[in-house]
Amino acid sequence: MNRGLKSATQAHISRRFNAPYILLEKLPRTALPSDIWRMIQRSQTENIVKAELNYHRFERKGQAFLTLSQPEFCQPALKALANASISALPVQASPCEQLTVRDRVRGARGYAEASERNLFEGDGPSARVTQFYRGKCVVISGFPKRFQPGRVKNFLKGFKFIGSEGGRKEVVKVEPPAGIYAISSKFLVRLASVSEAHRLVRHIHMRFYDPETHEGRFRLRAQVVS
DSSP, X not given: OXXXXXXXXXXXXXXXXXXXXXXXXXXXXTOOHHHHHHHHHHTXXXXXXXXXXXXXXXXXXXXXXXXESSGGGHHHHHHHTTTOEETTEEOEEEEESOOOSOOOOOHHHHHHHHHHTTOOOOOEEGGGOOGGGTTTEEEEEEEETTOOHHHHHHHTTTSOBOOOGGGOOSEEEEXXXXXXXXXXXXXXEEBSSXXXXXXXXXXXTTOBSSHHHHTTOOBOEXXXXX
């Protein structure tokens, strides 16, 4: 091989394996960030500073992103993860150059602006939910199509919400993608604490909304956004 071509090929391979992130795939849909950290510890993978589940419309995709402290640690980390598993299921790890997600909404002002512009799509690492609110947000799907946030909040009376100071909205409707017809509606609900979020999920997950009126047509599904 030509020396210049060989050097260029080696440089390409080096860049490929010196990525700043690692993409984990084939994760159980029930996997949590804590499960990923336990896997990292078991496999003795070093120099991982962040582990985030990947979401699509606030639902887990069976993927996660690991952030490395330095890109040059990527190859040793991939080697350590070669035989990693969660719940006895093998996990697939590959280098990743960038996180394909929009800039996250930050702060109360950013939250209010995003709510008004319907930017809560829930795509990407941690569904674009900032660190402070992770574990306190619940996504609920299955309500009647024409439901609005006020009606959902009234239905969830008895649960403690995050509070509306600074323009924050406690319940936000997750609109379907353009051109997609939805027969039910989905909402992001922000609770006052992690324990309150889990209490809400235990209370309504897989239950029917007003079964006497709607004859069991609207089964609710609830999941904490981690």
